Amino acid sequence: MIIIGEKINGTRKKVGEAILARDADFIRDLARKQVEAGANYLDVNAGTTPSREPEDMVWLVNQVHEATPDTPICLDSPNPLALAAGLEVVKSFNPAKIMVNSLSGEAKRVEGVLPLAVKYQTELIVLALDDQGIPETVEGRLVIVRRLVEMCRKQGLPDENLYIDPLVMTISTNTGAGLVTLDTLRAIKSEFPKVHMTCGHSNISFGMPLRSILNQAFMALTIDAGLDSAISDPENRDLKAMALAAETLLGRDRHCLKFNRAFRAGLIGPATK
Ligand code: THG
Secondary structure, eight states: OOEEEEEEESSSSSHHHHHHHHHHHHHHHHHHHHHTOOSSSEEEESSOOOOTHHHHHHHHHHHHHHHOHHHHOOOSSSOOHHHHHHHHHHHHHHHHHSSEEESSSSHHHHHHTTTHHHTTTTTTEEOOBTTBBBOHHHHHEEEEEEEEHHHHHHHOGGGGGGGOOOOOHHHHTTHHHHHHHHHHHHHHHHOTTTTTTEEEEEGTTTTTTSHHHHHHHHHHHHHHHHHHHHEEEOOOOOHHHHHHHHHHHHSSSGGGGHHHOOOOTTSSOOOOO
8 A cells, every 4th residue: 555644734723823924843744653653654744725725835845844844745635836846856866766646527626737737747646526517327437537537648747656646525415435445446446457546535534423433434334346556644643444344354465464564564453551
């Protein structure tokens, strides 16, 4: 499981305040803790004020790089100006990989985000939505994904660089929401076997009791459907244990090594401190 740590997100109240106050210690601590907990990438989202976003993004990626120089950054913004500013700085770190979150079928993003991903040869999260919104049906989401994967191929981004996000809606308002995501994952995997697939699980449980149980069950189900990455909180030990358990039980963990190693490292199981 490729974990993209979600916590450095300016739409979260404390993070937004820390960005405004240029509180480097707070941000660096968020970066270090997620990497210690096993994050493979760190999502970096500077928040929602367009006029400040490029400048805030540059400050933020510098803090993250200082704290965790070996962990690839996933630049999270729909705003091409913020992405361009962030990419230029991240490139100067000569990282092994850069990820961008995200492309969608919205005309503005196709025009603004895709050329940047191509220019910097990034990995790219691709959302199954367009200017009409998120389709209700599996086929509707596939139509968008097909169009975007083809565009990426034509412009020189190989399937291996793509992380398709089928999008997760809320089960409390539509009891079909889980199945649409799961069936979309299966269809994508069979049509595009080389792409990665990722999603943020927590949307599934809005408005429900026992959210953490629903999120964990959905983690196991999405992994069965082929998910190999998650935008999640790496410090959530139960969610991480569920992901590792599902992969092991599905035969995707040779000799159960990852499960055993994570346990011995204290990353899953009873907390030791
Ligand atoms: N797909 C893609 N990108 C995404 C999402 C997605 N980016 C945003 C979001 N969904 C994933 N990121 C977050 C970040 C924070 C929270 C949820 C998703 C969050 N934080 C709470 C808080 O602010 O404190 C609580 C965290 C917790 O319970 O541990 O909810 O789906 N491509």
